[in-house]
Amino acid sequence: MRRFAACAAAVLTGSLVLAGCGSDAPDDTAADLSVNAAYMPQPVSGSMAAGFLTITNDGGTKDRLTSVTSDVAGSVTVHKTVGGTMEEADSLDVPAHGRLVLASGGNHLMFEKLKRKPKQGEKVTVELHFAESGTVEVEMPVESATYIPKTGH
Ligand code: CU
Numbered sequence: 099m100r101r102f103a104a105c106a107a108a109v110l111t112g113s114l115v116l117a118g119c120g121s122d123a124p125d126d127t128a129a130d131l132s133v134n135a136a137y138m139p140q141p142v143s144g145s146m147a148a149g150f151l152t153i154t155n156d157g158g159t160k161d162r163l164t165s166v167t168s169d170v171a172g173s174v175t176v177h178k179t180v181g182g183t184m185e186e187a188d189s190l191d192v193p194a195h196g197r198l199v200l201a202s203g204g205n206h207l208m209f210e211k212l213k214r215k216p217k218q219g220e221k222v223t224v225e226l227h228f229a230e231s232g233t234v235e236v237e238m239p240v241e242s243a244t245y246i247p248k249t250g251h
Pocket of ligand 1 (some may be wrong): 177184206207208
């Protein structure tokens with residue numbers, strides 16, 4: 099929980115059960131998610147936008163991103179890119195002690211039926227719904243349409 103409290107970009111609104119507490123098997127720990135590198139390129143169209151972020155799981159249990167909601171869009175879906183074309187994914191896995199990366203050219207969030215057009219400098223509130231961890235709310239900054247994130251880990 100402390101990890102989320104310290105991170106301005108992500109607020110955990112669901113409850114996290116630490117199933118592994120007191121066990122000597124360290125890999126029994128519950129999924130422990132943090133979200134970073136979230137951004138939305140300012141959409142060129144008034145009806146559709148993309149979103150990118152990285153979800154890190156420091157726990158020993160895998161989790162699954164099952165759905166996404168946002169107050170700016172009537173519909174948010176999770177897309178994966180397969181051989182240059184994108185298709186909707188029912189869910190995406192966040193491996194134990196691993197990461198789920200949504201980045202330009204790969205997996206991404208697709209905002210459709212926009213209720214307003216997000217502009218650079220604004221923030222969009224996005225709720226990520228997980229099978230294990232419940233709902234994680236993310237403030238996703240809107241960047242320029244041509245923004246390219248710095249990589250480096
Ligand atoms: Cu897409």
